[in-house]
Amino acid sequence: MQAMLTATQGQEDFRHENGEISKVRIEEVGLGMGRVRVASLPPEVEDKTLKMVMGAYGEIRDIQP
Numbered sequence: 001m002q003a004m005l006t007a008t009q010g011q012e013d014f015r016h017e018n019g020e021i022s023k024v025r026i027e028e029v030g031l032g033m034g035r036v037r038v039a040s041l042p043p044e045v046e047d048k049t050l051k052m053v054m055g056a057y058g059e060i061r062d063i064q065p
Helices: 002-008 047-057
Strands: 011-015 021-029 035-039
Touching (some): 002 021
Antiparallel strands (some): 011 021, 021 035
16 A cells, blocks of 8 residues: 555655546545545546556455445
């Protein structure tokens, strides 16, 4: 978890298909198993895309709206 937050500095760019770029915040929430809250993610981003991108940092068990 800390490695992901350090690598991204808590923020990442999301590139839309139309070329637009949105800033996405990433922060750690809760204790125990690492939980991550992703804020400002555009609604057209599918769960499978988020799971694929975040999977580079560890196992993704669940994505909640």
